[in-house]
Structures are given as structure tokens and as C-alpha cells.
Amino acid sequence: MTRKIKEYDVLKVMAIILVVLSHSVYYNITSNYGGIAYQQYLMDGIALNVYKIFSKIVEIIYYFHMPLFMALSGTFFSIQVKNNRWNDIKELIDNKFRRLIMPFLIFTLLYTLPLKYASNYYEGIPFWKALVGQLFLLGNSHLWYLYALFAIFILGFYVLKKKTSFYVYVILYVLHVFSYLIKITLVSAPLQFLFWFALGFLFETNRETYNKFLDKNKWITYILILLFIFMVVFNFYLKSNYKLLSRLVIDILAIIGSTICYNMSYILSKQRSIVANSMFNLILINGLGIYIFSDTLNYFILRIVYIISDNFMFMPVGIISLIILRFLGTLFGGLGLTLLFKKIFKKYSWLVN
Numbered sequence: 001m002t003r004k005i006k007e008y009d010v011l012k013v014m015a016i017i018l019v020v021l022s023h024s025v026y027y028n029i030t031s032n033y034g035g036i037a038y039q040q041y042l043m044d045g046i047a048l049n050v051y052k053i054f055s056k057i058v059e060i061i062y063y064f065h066m067p068l069f070m071a072l073s074g075t076f077f078s079i080q081v082k083n084n085r086w087n088d089i090k091e092l093i094d095n096k097f098r099r100l101i102m103p104f105l106i107f108t109l110l111y112t113l114p115l116k117y118a119s120n121y122y123e124g125i126p127f128w129k130a131l132v133g134q135l136f137l138l139g140n141s142h143l144w145y146l147y148a149l150f151a152i153f154i155l156g157f158y159v160l161k162k163k164t165s166f167y168v169y170v171i172l173y174v175l176h177v178f179s180y181l182i183k184i185t186l187v188s189a190p191l192q193f194l195f196w197f198a199l200g201f202l203f204e205t206n207r208e209t210y211n212k213f214l215d216k217n218k219w220i221t222y223i224l225i226l227l228f229i230f231m232v233v234f235n236f237y238l239k240s241n242y243k244l245l246s247r248l249v250i251d252i253l254a255i256i257g258s259t260i261c262y263n264m265s266y267i268l269s270k271q272r273s274i275v276a277n278s279m280f281n282l283i284l285i286n287g288l289g290i291y292i293f294s295d296t297l298n299y300f301i302l303r304i305v306y307i308i309s310d311n312f313m314f315m316p317v318g319i320i321s322l323i324i325l326r327f328l329g330t331l332f333g334g335l336g337l338t339l340l341f342k343k344i345f346k347k348y349s350w351l352v353n
Contacts, residue, residue: 005079006269007211007262009284011072014261016287017331018065023295024326025058027051027302029140033133034122036299038306041314050316054323060232063250064257066145067196071258073149074200075207077156082205089157096153103292103351104146108134112143112296119299137185142295144189151190152197160201172198180247196254203262214266221263228256282335289338289352294330301326 027038042048086092113134116122122130133139137147159168172195179191203210214220231253239246268274283290305313305322312318342349 005207006275007266008072008075009275010265010269011068011262012287013280013283014265015065015069015072016283016290018061018261019069019291020294020331020334021327022058022061022065023142023298024323024330025051025054026298029121031133031139033139034116034125034130035140036119036121036302038302038313044315047314047316047319050319054319063232063253064255064261066193067199067254068258068261069145070149070152070193070196071200071203073152074156074160074197074202075204077153077160077197078201078204081160081162081201086157089154092153092157096150099350100146100150100153103288104143104150105135106351107292108141108143111293112141115296115300119296119303121299137189143292144185145291147186148189148193149197152194155190155194156197156201160198164198164202169195169198169202176251177247199255211266214263218267221260221267224256224260224263228253228260231256282339283331286335286338286352289341290331290334292334292352293337294334297330297333298326301329 027036027042029035030037039051042051080086113130116130125133130139134141134143137144159172175191176193176195179188182188182191231249235246235249235253238249274280302313302322305325309318313322338352341352345351
């Protein structure tokens, strides 16, 4: 049995919270396959500025939170490879199809689509187009992650070994950069995030050495935070006129941001009051379910508040209140739906584990 790695547990909970938080701010989702458009009602200058500030914070979180999620999956894959878990590609495909593609299909059809319809997300969009958009990742679907991870596991089986050449990582980074030129998400997402998955794979082989370094050099986290802030400001200057250079800076920010999160997780993992906390462990155990159920709840909350609150959600205090409501509502709503699903459909609880 694999020894539990507490710093990864803390990191997983941190990543889940970051994902939920990053989905709790938007007022606009625009695509040819549905969307929402509440930002147009932000007439007040102060309210618009408040919204833009929180949108910038989310933009910064986006620099690293999904690379972090993929890297974390890569660390677990690395442990499994080291323990000779995956020697047969058929076994890997069968396992990951069951754990990733089946939840993607089932919850897209039976949860995401109906709730988005109830939230007026598909106003004026025919059902066939909404269905195609969700299943083929042509519109906005947070469950793209499940499909991408499935493809990445298959690619990882062939390219990531116990001893992976440095040149493999170079090639994966070239593919990562190239992926931004591809407009088909079914192709671009696996290529874009395979690199981060591979970095997590590589990190796990050096984790204990890095932990020893961290024990002796606790100050490094503070330096990384300062460097992260500097590079964020630098990128705000770059991104309008130097897009290629900005892309490189964002990748560096993803590494720095993920490293900061790991460092904090390693420190927090030594606090028994955290790792033994019941709510911490509920989020840890039910992370996939929270991811599956949480984001779509945003559209429903926005729709209900829009109907009943008159102009409140477009005032500065309303924007802040709604962000808090959406964060807590989608986090604990997603957790509650996961627990409810497990209780009602015990035989199929593996779909959200």
C-alpha cells in the first residue's frame, strides 16, 4: 500500500479551493454554444472597477491553478509508475475511461446540460447545438479537464518512464507552446497540459530532496512570492504588445505559483490540526465530486440572484457579496451534492471519487 503523502493532500485541497474561487467571479461567458452576459448591466463606475479588480485576481490565479492541478496528477502517476502500477496500456485505458470519461459523459448529460438550461445559459440555442458544444468541448465546459486528463494519461504512458530523458521534457514544452495555435480543444487541451503533468511526474522523483532543501531554506518561499508579484506586474505590461514573451512569462508564473503552493502545503502538512480536520478531509476525499458539481451551480446562483435581487448584484457591495456567496455556495453545494450522490447511488459512488 502506497504511503500517504500529506503535503500532496494539503496541495490537493488547496488546488480545489483555488479552482472553486476562480469560478466564483465571472459575470460573462461568451461562446457560439451558449453563455451568460451580466457584465453589461454594470453601469456604475465604482461597481465596474470592483468587478475588474476581482477579475484581475482571478486572471492571476489562472496563471497557475490548472497547471498545478495537472502537475499534481502527474505526481500521482509518477508514484504509480515507480510501483509498476501501469504495465499494460489496455488496463490504463479501461481504468481511466471508467474514472474520467464516464463521469464526463454522465454528468454532462444528466447534470451540466439540465442545470445550464435552468439557468438560461442556452437561451436561443437549439438543444443539438448545446449538446454538441458540451460533448465536443466547443463551448464552455469545466469538465474539459476530465477528457484532457484521460488523453494525457494515455500519452504519459508512452512518454514518461522511470528515467525520462531531458529532451522529452523539451519536446513536451514545444508541443505545449504549439497547442496555443490549435483552436480545437479536443486536441489543444491535452497537448497544452501534458507538459505540466510531466513536470509533476519529474518533481515527484525529486520531492524528498526538495523537501530537505526547503527545511533548510524556509526563506525561499518569501523570495518566490516577491518574484511572483514582480513578474505578474511585468506581464501586465507585456501582454498587450509582446504576446509571445508574455506567454513565456505566464509559464514561468505557473511554475513559481505552483511551487509557492507546494511550499505552503509542505509547511501546513506538519500541522496536525489541519490534516486531521474533518472538513479538510471531506474536501480531500470528495475533490472530484466538488469539481464536477461546483462550477455549473454558478450559473444557477447568478440566475436566481438576477431574478430576485433587482439591482443589488450590480452594486459594489453586491458584487463582493455575490463572490462570497458563489464561493461558499459552490464549494459546499458541490460537496453536499457529492455526498448526496454517494448516499443515493452507492453502487456508482466511484463516479465522483
